[in-house]
Amino acid sequence: MRLVRLDEEINEAYERCVSEATTAFGNGAVFLEEFLDEVRHIEVQIVADGHGGVKHLYERDCSVQLRSQKVVEVAPARMHPGLRERILDCVVNLARKANYRRVGTVEFMVAGPRSALCLHGGENPRIQVEHTITEEVTNVDIVKTQLGIAGGSKLEDLGLPGGPGNALSPLRSFSIQCRVSLAPGGGSTVADYSEPYGEGVRIDAALYQGGSPSMHYDPLVGKPICFASGEGIESSPSQIGEEAFQACRERTIAAFDAYQITGVNTNKDTLKGILAHPGFVTNEVLLSFDS
Template structure:
């Protein structure tokens, strides 16, 4: 096992990794930007080292600075968390070259699965269903028009590289394709340094289903069931749950088997997530993409399976075999996660940085967990993602979990900044959500219009 681990991240995921490492007897090193000097992860880690100014490109994305911090502190491994450098194949390869263990898949595997076009080709080879679309990169608007005519509208334009909702456009009509292609390509170029696009047929509305997988260095790969991430705003997840009410035993086995086939096709090692779109009407599911890192919503899977995904990531990277087989994995009860963001729903969810004057995070009872890195007196910087906490609950059944989440949100009290907590309470209390009657269209097309109308 490693003696010292550097966490190349910030916020609640950095705190989560520090806690897992400490329970494994591993010393931790936190990196931080000048804006994060007083952040909780710098306080909890055994050591903390500044890697640059507030701007993420000068600090958390500065590969030379992060690697130098690891060398200077004598770290043996680097955990990238999610975001920042977590899916950067160049960084993973540089870690290998400097004899630092990158806690995640190899750079070569990242290139295969991180690039959506390469991933699509690999999935076709592995007999995993894929969405009808372009055979490779689409570089010009004229090419895009040809592909769209072939597969039929509506279509989805997606950046070949990257994720997080960047470089994505839904196009309903031929007349809108050229302008949408050009703006999406420019956005992708600015965000990922790669303006290449690909095109898929729109499967909409649908369920956004993702399957958590774990693979060790001995060829053992298992899945940990599915998460339903269909409640999204502008392609950003808002609430997640496991298991999905849209999936029965037979379909769960099929989609889980497909996820394992996908991971085995590229000899995947460490934690990852295979994302699918499920057409409920036909029961057909389609591979969408793979996230080659730990997910924001991993705690719901931990609750229903009892597997500590972050600890398993570290153990796998240290050369240990998976301690369980697929037959050992059973989904028990139901788990839900709400993302609490410092944002103002009344003003199009604009970020709301500032100083937290008072804070009470819900606690008490079995099956309640809050992952956060904020505290009373902490100032939320304006430079990074607006998520400040995740509330995760686990119940004997879905209704039990829903009631527990309502209780937790009722107790949550954050003063000094505006958050989306009331929005989440309204969402979790909506009759459609309570009934499990929602898909990827629900939040934007049904819930939000009514929510905004009621707020007027």
């Protein structure tokens, strides 16, 4: 077996990245970053009006990914309260110094499932697919808030409830979102379609009986979003109970049992398996999570 020196591998990878970037974007600039192993993907929803008003809507844990694509997201993250406070303070300070104006997300790579060390972060200036669970745990319409800011309003003019510290709202619950996507091997037309409903269950979907979703674009076709309230959440995020999370998880599984999609193949069974996985139940989820 031929041994290849590390610097040779790096040089080859660098040249390949430069070539691909130049071809795709006309710019060959490449940034070399430290490789982080055994990490969680934590992101914070930020809201700023450009007039000095900067608030957060807590954080989401987006560590459950398959083929580098998010599939299950949880809000808030089941993390050490000291780490939560550090991350939220960091995000608010960043937005203030940048004179940020809009809704956005600041994303972090956090070492270890219970680590108190935040390693790297980056900003994403848009409303993301998983904003739904933040809406559920804060009772804030994020899209409406964004439109208000775009119209020149200050946060204080939008009638938002206000929460402890730099929070835009109290934290009222746990919420889980799962991304139902088309999978290879099925038919092309939806034969039967029925959505779950009831307390704490919300469905954002693009399927209907007789519809023929295309596999040529984003395969995402539905998002079951469930929440369960937790006693003590309103007064302090550090009091978020394990019982509230487990109640939300069980409600999400029950929603999948009632979510009927036939005629096309989806990843519903995979998502149910993740929700029941011991690692997910006990909060041992990293980006290396294997369902």
